[in-house]
Amino acid sequence: MSNTAERIIQASLELFAKKGFEATSIRDIALKVNINSATLYHYIRNKEDFLFSLMKNGLGESLSYAEEIALNMKTPQQQIASLIQMHVIIHGEKQLLTYVTDTEYRSLQGEHKIAIKKIRKEYEKIWTNVITLGIDEGIFNGVKDASLTAIALLEMCTGVTHWYSPNGRVPLIKISEEFVNMGLNLLGAELNGRLLTIADLELSSPPKYQNLDTNDYRELLKH
Amino acid sequence: MSNTAERIIQASLELFAKKGFEATSIRDIALKVNINSATLYHYIRNKEDFLFSLMKNGLGESLSYAEEIALNMKTPQQQIASLIQMHVIIHGEKQLLTYVTDTEYRSLQGEHKIAIKKIRKEYEKIWTNVITLGIDEGIFNGVKDASLTAIALLEMCTGVTHWYSPNGRVPLIKISEEFVNMGLNLLGAELNGRLLTIADLELSSPPKYQNLDTNDYRELLKH
């Protein structure tokens, strides 16, 4: 795969994140990559299809991680903690992609919009199921409505993509741990009469999501 | 103030929310209001200035509510509970305005961008201060980093604007109460060894933010 393809993807993500998809023109991307705008169409079918590929790729990866966690982690506490940590780290490490994915849904059309909505729903369903299980088993005693709780937690964690900076005061791994603790608090997960924390859980450490920048971009383009 | 002005604002909010600001043309708005696109410029200076006015108005109202809460509520528990409830209800009742305000920051330019950022920071500061106070007084024992906690809570509550539906399963007032409970859990606010809930707090009830649709639109337009 050519270097030009990777540069197109990187430049597009930067522009889409900074200016927004609609405000970014084909010529803006071409200028940043230092190619002619007509050359872009050798790599992409059209602008909207390109956005769809980016979003599908980003969401698909998160979904497969979530499925793996739901399968491999034993207790609801470990499952929700791992989901939170994975979600936060991905939204920090792959900030441009998650930011674009989270903000440009409106620019999708027809079947593309339906397909992305479906992936989102599957992802959310995994969170809801884990929380439902935790409530039913009497582990999460601070909440009653699993759907509402899942959506609240998801929005809280997704928000990381809006404010996180790699140069910020708190490193991403620490942020992810604090978010796990806040999540466990929110759920009312207790251990021996005190609030459960991430230190009480045996999670795979360090999480394998930490280095995600070696992406395979092949599926994002038309060839 | 003419009826046309209100219809312009309503149509614009609907289009900006559905398609996005950049994807909405002056002609789209004019068509929806059933006027010529040139007539629009009798009411607005230009498209970007109009967006700024909408956002400034929306954020300014939230900020003044937050200032009132910080001033009138006595304890950090009451303050954060009221802030959460107010934020959630506003994001449900004024969904179009908050949605546009929360998603179109990128389309602002120069001084407008700076001004909106400043209001956001002031608003966030109120939340951070309340949480700091609660931590210092030993009331919020589940968190340590007030800034991180404030931003997490804010993102969680702001998310309501993305998924809330007036026709949904749970009424807005109930959602706001659940969010207060989740927020208190997250902070680790306890009472006699158990998690504090909204029922333990004496909040003004029903909240005055419930009916907000009688807006004064005068400041949003150029006259």
Added chain:
DNA sequence: GTCTATAGGTAGATAGAC
């Protein structure tokens, strides 16, 4: 307060040469 007409520019996308 609303219109017609239009200026001046940029948009996404394609044809076809090399």
Added chain:
DNA sequence: GTCTATCTACCTATAGAC
């Protein structure tokens, strides 16, 4: 794989009549 040239459509905004 990259370019020049270009089509058609649409964009924001304004001038000026009524």
